[in-house]
Amino acid sequence: MRLFAKTIDVHAHCDLPCGVYDPAQARIEAESIKGIIGKLADNDDPDFRTRAILIKEQRSELVKHHLWVLWTDYFKPPHFEKYPQLHQLVNEATKLAGATGTKGSLDEAKADELLAKIDEIAKIFWETKQS
Amino acid sequence: MRLFAKTIDVHAHCDLPCGVYDPAQARIEAESIKGIIGKLADNDDPDFRTRAILIKEQRSELVKHHLWVLWTDYFKPPHFEKYPQLHQLVNEATKLAGATGTKGSLDEAKADELLAKIDEIAKIFWETKQS
Amino acid sequence: MRLFAKTIDVHAHCDLPCGVYDPAQARIEAESIKGIIGKLADNDDPDFRTRAILIKEQRSELVKHHLWVLWTDYFKPPHFEKYPQLHQLVNEATKLAGATGTKGSLDEAKADELLAKIDEIAKIFWETKQS
Amino acid sequence: MRLFAKTIDVHAHCDLPCGVYDPAQARIEAESIKGIIGKLADNDDPDFRTRAILIKEQRSELVKHHLWVLWTDYFKPPHFEKYPQLHQLVNEATKLAGATGTKGSLDEAKADELLAKIDEIAKIFWETKQS
């Protein structure tokens, strides 16, 4: 359970920029993908599967979009200097939400890999916010 | 500063449904609106203002959408019975993101009212998750 | 057959607001959903079914959107006072276009229920326009 | 005032196709454009004008889209044979919703011209539905 009062310090993104970003937006969609894959495992109804795959496709695209926004709009040259692995990390994370990842696969392990990569990016993100 | 390890229990929404919702999605966009209004106050460049108003319009629409999803997809009849104010609360919150709210206004107080309404909805949301 | 000259007094919606709304926009999409379900009943081709379910998903989302716009942008506090059932009515109608309604179901009866709810909302809408 | 019971025989479009079309969808948006232009005439607030022009742009694009759908998806070769002016009529109508029409202009006469063209198309549409 999440304590409400403590955790509503969420962050957003737009390209004004408003100056507010949060890797949680990517993670929200990745959690949803994991939930969808779980429901697919239990269900042989082809019409349900169609809906689930369609929605999984959309949610995976949203993961890619939110990560691209962080990579282009939030992270600046000093971040890439300090974290030389950051380019590759975001590239791998976005690939994990694509055809070779959660779009093309029904394997829950892919969703877990994606979540783990997003957490690595988030860890760097929050370190840069502290300094 | 947000402690990373503790707060990444975010929640999402889709209409499969994946079973994951989070009022944070609406709040993220409302925080962005507040940031945009703050930047508008300091800036007389008409071209910048055009961009800011355009983005504020989009972010306000996203607030409305995220709240509508909670109202229709997450909340069920027993919730509306237990919280008889819930219909009106969500209705007022979505109006606060519309023409008489953050779309039509540049007043930071409107953004604060919207944030407060979202927090009221979030409080109810998390109570229903606990029970 | 519809007599052309008599019925082209249609109404729209945007959030300027332009002041023009019409429940017909929701009904149009619900009629389409009913047509799609009818075509699904007669067709076992899995590729056709994929297309139909995909389009039914989009049309159902449009129904929800058009009803949400009426609920938030058109209806005002005096309407909710005069029609105390209005919140629940719109909530039920939007649920009927979601996972437990026309998105998740291939039952034509669901489309009929949705159409009936939209007609109830439209009846109230036109009463409020007359007074 | 529109008599509710008589007029809810609206029609929709999708590319399944569901077999339901209605020129009212284009007219709804054109009415909205006319309303927006009316509100622009009375208002010098640059921030309001930005919102109005943005929304007018979107509504004009919707007019174009709804007319394109009729032209491509509803009208068939026999219709174009019977109504040799139909290609040009739809082309002119869509141009009237573009840069040289309601997108680029604030002249209410442009909206009226657009509405008149849509009505010409609608007249043909309903004739083809009768035969």
Add this chain to the structure above:
Amino acid sequence: MRLFAKTIDVHAHCDLPCGVYDPAQARIEAESIKGIIGKLADNDDPDFRTRAILIKEQRSELVKHHLWVLWTDYFKPPHFEKYPQLHQLVNEATKLAGATGTKGSLDEAKADELLAKIDEIAKIFWETKQS
């Protein structure tokens, strides 16, 4: 192989208008459709087929959109006078990307027909640019 330096004189479209159009945008999507149909022929996995049909639907819609933009925004009355077949040509091309064309069919011949029509339109387009 395309020689890079020679061919990057591409053209775009918007409704400002920026004055830049290019039939290549429609062809790009039609090539993609042909590729998707090729991959469908080799694959019986129903979940892959769902993804492919969903994406084919989107790409077909993009073909229609890009052709509609040329027809309404680029081509002017003198073009339609000089090329009296142009209306019908674009109409047939857009139908070939719809329910009776690449949306509803898995036949590669449909994609080839669509590509051929786009090339006919492109030929006229480039002739009008020269004169």
Add this chain to the structure above:
Amino acid sequence: MRLFAKTIDVHAHCDLPCGVYDPAQARIEAESIKGIIGKLADNDDPDFRTRAILIKEQRSELVKHHLWVLWTDYFKPPHFEKYPQLHQLVNEATKLAGATGTKGSLDEAKADELLAKIDEIAKIFWETKQS
């Protein structure tokens, strides 16, 4: 003038994947941005400027999207090994289409810088297609 017969070997992208990509898609939108900036320089009408800035915002977002697709979906680890500057190059190009680039600026030089970066990416792209 572009010789029609020689250059229609365009390429597309989707995440099936269809296997077809082309940096021309990004360049098309960047050319459009440059055209828009040129028209803004000659025009003081605030309503025209609103339209132009709105469309420039959309076209810039499309540039970012097309480049992100290349970076995530087309380029593979061996490409990043062979071209160690590729991550930074794409990152800089997408930033040039954002708030510090063509979204936030009316300077034609920004559009030229963006075009030059896209050409650098395209050069690498076509080299990888040859090998």
